[in-house]
Amino acid sequence: MVTELVEGDSLQAVLDQGPAPTRMLLELAVQIADGLAAAHQAGLVHRDLKPANIMVTGPASGHPGKVKILDFGLSKVAGLTPPQGGERPAAETASEWW
Numbered sequence: 001m002v003t004e005l006v007e008g009d010s011l012q013a014v015l016d017q018g019p020a021p022t023r024m025l026l027e028l029a030v031q032i033a034d035g036l037a038a039a040h041q042a043g044l045v046h047r048d049l050k051p052a053n054i055m056v057t058g059p060a061s062g063h064p065g066k067v068k069i070l071d072f073g074l075s076k077v078a079g080l081t082p083p084q085g086g087e088r089p090a091a092e093t094a095s096e097w098w
Contacts, residue, residue: 006068008057015051028056031067039069 011028014020032054039046046053048071058065 006055011054012051035069
């Protein structure tokens with residue numbers, strides 16, 4: 001397994017520092033919405049979106065930096081439902097409904 005090292009602060013840590021400039025929050029919100037739109041277009045629903053699962057990388061000179069949406073572990077492929085009877089699918093097809 002390979003994972004990306006994302007340097008920066010969680011949105012939760014940014015918010016815990018106190019009130020943030022409105023413009024910065026709006027720029028972050030647009031990036032989050034764009035990221036979720038891309039995931040939805042690919043058929044994924046995150047299902048655990050919260051400030052702790054959003055990283056803000058490289059803020060500099062008043063700009064908020066880039067947003068990375070983390071922890072798609074509870075995500076689900078839109079429109080698919082688990083098999084009936086509580087049966088788990090074979091490993092090769094599990095990602096089709098998780």
